[in-house]
Amino acid sequence: MIRTRLLALVALLLCGVASAQQTGLLYDPEPPANSAYVRLLVAAEGAPMSLTVNGMARGSALAAGVPGDYLVLPAGSHKLRLTAGRQVLETTLEAPAGKAITLAYTSRAPGSQPLRFEDKANTNKLKAVLTAYHLAPGAGPLDITAGEKAQVVFPAIAEGASVSRPVNPLNIGFGLAANGAPLATPSASLTMEYGGTYSLFILPGKDKPTLKAVLNRVERYTGTP
Numbered sequence: 001m002i003r004t005r006l007l008a009l010v011a012l013l014l015c016g017v018a019s020a021q022q023t024g025l026l027y028d029p030e031p032p033a034n035s036a037y038v039r040l041l042v043a044a045e046g047a048p049m050s051l052t053v054n055g056m057a058r059g060s061a062l063a064a065g066v067p068g069d070y071l072v073l074p075a076g077s078h079k080l081r082l083t084a085g086r087q088v089l090e091t092t093l094e095a096p097a098g099k100a101i102t103l104a105y106t107s108r109a110p111g112s113q114p115l116r117f118e119d120k121a122n123t124n125k126l127k128a129v130l131t132a133y134h135l136a137p138g139a140g141p142l143d144i145t146a147g148e149k150a151q152v153v154f155p156a157i158a159e160g161a162s163v164s165r166p167v168n169p170l171n172i173g174f175g176l177a178a179n180g181a182p183l184a185t186p187s188a189s190l191t192m193e194y195g196g197t198y199s200l201f202i203l204p205g206k207d208k209p210t211l212k213a214v215l216n217r218v219e220r221y222t223g224t225p
Helices: 002-013
Strands: 035-042 050-052 069-072 076-084 087-095 102-106 116-119 128-134 142-146 150-158 162-167 169-176 188-190 197-205 210-215
Touching: 035 087, 076 102, 076 150, 087 102, 142 197, 150 162, 169 210, 188 210
Parallel strands: 035 102, 128 197
Antiparallel strands: 035 069, 050 076, 076 087, 102 116, 128 162, 142 150, 142 169, 169 188, 197 210
16 A cells, blocks of 8 residues: 555656656566656756766766756665766765655766755646756846746746746746846747646856756666666
8 A cells, every 4th residue: 555655656746757758668667666766967067977876877978958867766875976087976865765856966066966856746637847947056046937928937046946836738938037137048948738747947058047948757667776
């Protein structure tokens, strides 16, 4: 019964993700009930970084500003190591059972540790859940706007913060504004579906922060730790 409830919770948390993850076999194993779901993003500009978890390579190299898929990890302590040439970032993670978290590195300086966010569940199959993350140090509070009329969806998001809300699933573009004034940065668009979960990342740019929109994804689970 406990196992069933935990799996149901994770299904709600990552609702809408399964349709976007890699297609596996019909009988791919189910993740254990105590699994944690962890994704990494390197917001700081630079070369792609390779990831190892407990000394084993996981996933593809992480390009700057591009989130990885959620990794399926056993709950408990894990050693994460990101490398790009001589750049090395090491983190000890206590992964929580039945939770999904995002780790975002806003610096590549030696000893830098990621911002940690616990991602929100989608409990309403008639809505989509949209989460915004402000990962652009020095940019100050920023608004995220939607549509041609630049309606404010998330007002004055503080640096290093994340905010979530349920929204109607639409095909819509998003932009950035500061103190009500739109920023001349490329917009990001999403085609959302009922029950889905999506992310908007405010990232550092050369002159102004940029915005990236993604559908949340989970790696294919094959039973390998």
